[in-house]
Amino acid sequence: LKMGTYAMLRISWPMFPDALRTLSFWIAVIGVIGIIYGALVSMAQKDLKKLVAYSSVSHMGFCMLALGAFSSVTAIAGCMFQMVSHGLITGAMFLLVGVLYDRAHTREIAAFGGLGSKIPVYTGIMMLFSMASLGLPGMSGFISEFMIFVGAFGVLSKVLVGISVLGVVLGATYILRMVQNIFLGEFDTARWGGLTEINLREIISVAPLAVLTIAIGVYPKPLATLMRATLENLVTLMAR
Incomplete structure (x- = not known):
């Protein structure tokens, strides 16, 4: 998913800046459709891995929304943050789904319940990334989506941005429902x-992703500094 957005930023944008100016509104519309569609399909999933996969469609829709607001430095910076954040959070969630499947041999959400009392360490790690996915402040997912909303609100239709905010509400709905069905209850x-707890090897595998997710959410300046040169070049190109 991120390769498409990366290609638009690094290849399509520099090669066809006039096309981006002309089609920016429709790019944003496609992004909003992706946000809402991905969230609704995620809500309908009974398979945990499919839920995470379709949530990616919704999250990357925010990048398309940011590309539609190309004249906003904040929105494009948010797009870059979102690509990094999505890679960390969704990659970790896929890994954690694999950890559970390796033990339970099923990914059906309805098959579980009350796992928080049996495997508390796994539950805590999964909760961390679930909260990051729904955009909890202090996590990288919040920083990226907040920047996109702030940047897009000053450039695009307020109605369009307002509809995209619904994606955050829907995201919280399907993530919290998943947490409730799998980890809470009887x-x-x-x-x-x-069922056995997550082991040390698996914790070591996911720990760097957790550290980066929290670090970017709490102190995003180093990543912003790293992106600054590329961001300035892109904005300068569109200003010509």
């Missing part, structure tokens, strides 16, 4: 009594 001891 634990089925007969079925999942032998």
Whole structure:
């Protein structure tokens, strides 16, 4: 998903700046459609891996919305942040889904319940990335989406940006419902009594992603500094 946005930023934008100016509104519309469609499809999923996959469609729709607001430095910076943040959060969530599937041999959300009492360490790690995915302040997902909204609000239709905000509400809905169904409620001891906790090797694999997710959310300046030169070049190109 991110390769498409990256190609638009690094290849299509410099090569066809006039086309971007002409089509910017429709790019933003496509982004909003992606945000809402991805969120609604995620809400309908019964498979945990598919839920995470379709949530990616919704999250990357914010990047398209930012590209539609190309004249806003804040929006484009938010787009870059979103690509990095999405890679960290969604990559970690796919890894954690794999950890659970390796033990349970099913990804059906309805098959679980009350796992928080059985595997609390796994639950805590999954909760961290779930909150990051829905845009909790202090996490990288909040920084990127907030920048996109602030930048787009001053450039695009207020109605269009308002509709895109609905994607955040829907995102919180399907993430919190997933957390409730899998980790809260009554634990089925007969079925999942032998379920084992996440091991050290798996924790070490996901720990760097957790550290970066929190670090970018709390102190985004180093990443912003790293992106500054590219961002300035893109904005200068469009100002010509």
